[in-house]
Amino acid sequence: MNFISQCLITVFLLLLATNGLAQSDSGVYYVKAGDNAGLIQAIEDANAMDGEFSTIVIQAGDHGETGFIFTLPYGETDTALPPISEDITFDMQLGNSRQVAFQRASSVAPFRLFDVVEKGKLRLQDAIVDGFNVTGNGGAIRAGADARVDIYGSLFRNNFASGFGGAIEVAGNAQLVVRGKGGALGDGNSLNGPTEFTGNRSAIVGGAISITGNAHANIFYAVLADNDAGFEGCDLYISSTGDLHPEGEALILQNSTFDGNCSGTLVENSRGLLSVKNTTFAGRGTGIFGGDWVDLFSNIFDLAAKDGCLDVGGAFNSRGYSLESGNTCSLDQPTDFFNTDPMLKAEDNHTFSLLPGSPAIDAGASEISDAINQKNGLPCGYVDTQGLGRPQDADLDGTYECDIGSYEVQGGPDIGPAQSAAWYDPGRNGEGDFLEMLSGESALAAKFTYAMDGSGPAWFIGVGSVVGNSVVISDMVYPTGGVFGAGFDPDAIVREPVGGMSMVFSNCESGASKPGRMMFESDPNSPFGDLLADAFRLSDIVDCNGSQSPQSGRSGSFYDPERDGEGVFVQWLTGGGVLIIWYTFDPDGNQLWVISESAVVDGNKVTANMLYPAASTSYGENFDASEIDLQPWGILTLEYQPGCDGLLFSYESSLDGYGTGAYDYVRLTRLAGTSCDL
Template identity: 45%
Template sequence: MYKIFISFIFMFFIQCTQAQDNTQIFVVNAGDNQGLIAAIESANNNTAAAKIFIQPGPAGETSFTFTEAYMGTDNALPVISSVVQIVTTPAAQNRITLKRDINAPQFRLLEVSGHGRLGMNGFINVESFSVNGNGGAILAGDETTVQCRGTNFRNNFASGEGGAIYMGGESELMCINTFGYRNDFGGEFRENRAGTVGGAISIQGQSRAVIKHQVFADNSAGVFGCDLNLNSSINATFSTLTVENNTFSADCNNVLFENPRGRMSFRNNSVVGRGDIFDSTDTINFFGNLFDAISTSTNNKTSGILKALCNDFGTDAFHSLGYNISTENSCGLDQSTDLPDTDPMVNLPDEHDVIALKAGSPAIDAGASMMQDNPDGVDYLPCGYIDARGLGRPQDANGDGVFECDMGYYEVQGGPDITEAQSGLYFDTDRNGEGVHVEMLGDDSALVAMFTYHPNQTDLMWFVGSGSRMGNSIVIDEVYRASGGAFGAAFDASNIQNEFVGSMSLVFPDCEATDKPGRMVFESNKEMEEPLENLLVEAFTLSRLLTCAQTQPSEKIGRSGSFFDPQRSGEGIFIDVIDDNTAVVFFYTYTPSGEQFWLVGSGASINGNTITANMLYPTATTGFGSQFNSNEIQFSSWGEVTITHKPGCNEIDISYHSTVSGYGSGELNHVRLTQPAGITCDL
């Protein structure tokens, strides 16, 4: 069900994109090298942005194999000088591979230059490219941007710098994987090699980068920086390189991170291997990391001299912000919450390169539990929204009611696996007036919607995302905010645009989530033009569809779920039947002038197959995140909505009559979009 629903979102995304007149759309079959080349050439000849959707070939092909460079260049594909996104279908079995034939001459995959912007979004392998120069797979020049999401870089080689990626000039790299390994959705740098520095990535010139939710394994460099080399002269008052929630495992013969120049933020990472970790003469701020390494390597800069894990050469480069654990004490871990000279008690990396904590590890529940100040902008979450496996975090492993992070990128589960009984409504008692709707679906999937307020403190806001069950958590890797709609007859589905606003997780210490409330984490998408705040709140149960014994307390519960009009995709209605007589109804839509808008009927009455709801909406609003103040919210009557279920509970007729100017009266016909698991229809 999860993959089906994700595929539905993918096709809807294509349709919405096609509706935007200023975007070029190309669909290329895997294996059609010339088709991919032609799409990029066409994109370069047009000032509009381009999206290239790659799908399996007619015979099921999933690979592009390049035997020669493009027109005598050092690249398999044309130089990208425009705005190009390469997107694949969202299913692990459809992962697309771009590779160089092992018998072909040397060339990289592509180059980005001339203000070009490249996005590689999801389910792509980039393998076996090799170049005499910099950037084994991707070379980015001045004033360019490279984004990779869910992309694997494997076995690429550069004789110079950056075995997989080289960023030069004033460029920007963002490799942010929004999917855990649980779905094999990627985010991996493995066995890439550089002849000089930056076995996986080299960041030079005045470039900056963000690296999140990636696996770095067995990369190597001939001189320094088996995983990363940072040498950026950008005059930044904030971090030049941000490295958060990653796994690094390797036996490096020199040093994993070489940082002669460029401020680095290193947060919530797990690093395991034999060899040095950092050489740096510029500032590195550490927070929430796990370092487990035995420094027995002989660095070729100081032959014969045993070195520490972190070496700053007298520059005072290393600064701890707390909650780090390390097998020794060379990394400046001087905060009261740090644990230097401490064995973190970890297992060796497993087949997914997850570095698990052993029972009794001092890293368990030893991390932060609250939001952390960020001088660079949006305040940090204590440890992101998921761990290396995709389990929601933070957890309460010791059951003391405090959700504390574990140090590093692994979280010990603090409660039993959740079931279908987690479908319901949740809120934070200190934030009355906003909440989350959860539907547990089949195949360990879930649908989650959040009803809240816009940062402008005037408009309403709602998000929707499809996620999955992971242990005692629900994880929604991509949450979307819709725009472009209007209420009533003015609605045009072709105008709807979905914006990726962030990721969420909900963690439950038990099924009830009353005496022991859960935690909800929202991690903002920092690539947005105006990112939202990160959010960490409690999740108390307001209502539920099933008992924790997974029984249906009323035969009418089967009428619950989400419904929409396929001709009006971009708005809809959620129905939660509470008992024989009562339901909660959420209507998510838009104002007549086009802003997001939502209504709630919390005491809707049931009579036969009809639900009658007196709908309320916030006439006095508040803001999002830290701007939220429940005392500012005032609900007023919007009007009445009547919902009639048809036999089978998969279709409903809706009539509404609003007393608010601009909304009027009308009728809608909706079909079921989702069916909460464990419920059956009584009609």
């Protein structure tokens, strides 16, 4: 990838990281790592925004600093930084795939890092939070009232609270969301991998996290290891009604790994509905104390003392597909296993892989299920604890089946440039995915589909990682706020995170006998639901033998920087054709995509007849291909410039309200394995 393309993809990654709750007049504040006073001022200014969304961008310090070291609390508080009372996102832009470190200096008075108050919202991603110590609750972060805290791809280590929650406490009506970021396991500096809690301690309960009052939490793709508590709940403590959660759970725990090292329970569920799905419990300690209702689905319990669960009054309810080395978790479904060795192998980064012959391999569910609280969901999420897309086809029999627990065994060889293509499910003809394999183990994917209510076309897009035989994207975003033509305002675009997605391929060709698999897992407040579909190859840019057309280097994504929020995908195919899809908005501000029916190449110019969904179907389980009616939209012309990094984009529509127009497009992505012929 040349310098221009590197810069453009960096910009695109940063744009995708923006929280979708942003308003068009949101504040952006730039702070250099190491500038504590500047960080404090930025938070004070953001808190003064009075209901608006703000982003604090952390950049590398003037002398190479990559974090902040705090020696004093803020004012008369017990917190390093001003209380978060508004909606604030921290956007880490150090480059070189590094996380920003927030550290409390040793041998100073105790204080936490953040206090999120009232209706404040904190989104923290790509951070290391290290060594905070507080007299009270929430060693690093405390959230109460109606606050919300979102943690993505971060590391919490060696934090302490004399009260509840060694790293984090959520109380009152607060909400906590903890997620990893899809991609290979990190090394403490990587932007990809699970969110980790290691070496945190509470003097009372909840060594890592405490959830009390009416608070609720979602923890997905996390690792909790070597945390401790003075009494119970070395990792998690739950005592919450969870009444405000849409499904009533105090905690949903999914695709996570516990590497216990304590004499008590790892998860103490004193009060509240706890749902545990595709999670592995290993090491020392009792897995879960069930003082209240606990739903179990597709988990592994392999504790040293074989005491996976401590049941009080029949709290445990198995939904199937779980495996226990002992017999304490009331596993009573035909698909459950007890007194069975899962054959785990301890790996680095507190991961437990499955040895060949493990009874957990391909023993989980394989289809959308309502096993947990009658809500349709993926059988095992979209990513495992090592960052690999799931489910896999471990035995290569053509069926993608989940492994039990948080780890998935890869089925098939690693993928490469040949996976750049358009993909679709013949049973869902009329929607599909564009996948671009980029350099540096990264990939871009876009889903072209329809609104949940069938009101028209929809699209969402994201950048993620290539891991083994899969592409994993943690943040698919759904842009809104645009309008077709001259009224388009890039500052009005709101990019709403809607979920995570993976695509898994057991072979390169992914044809009729062994297609790939696409998994999309929606965020709790997403306008879309979970989706599981086959991935049949619709196009070839670089085929599985490495062959390609001379024009393959013209493929990629292009956009007008003055119209950031819309753009075009172009695929130059091995057979000589060109496939184009333009993602934009209609004159009323609704999302729109148009796709080429045919294209004519004349030197450096492509002219394509475009189709649009004149009639739509619904996203998800109500999809009906017979409801879709693709009709002529007009003509697109792409005239490439020398070097293939720019093109003159013009259109002439046959529909009212669109007219004609032309823009100067620049390259956003260059596909791996291709080179320019111009």
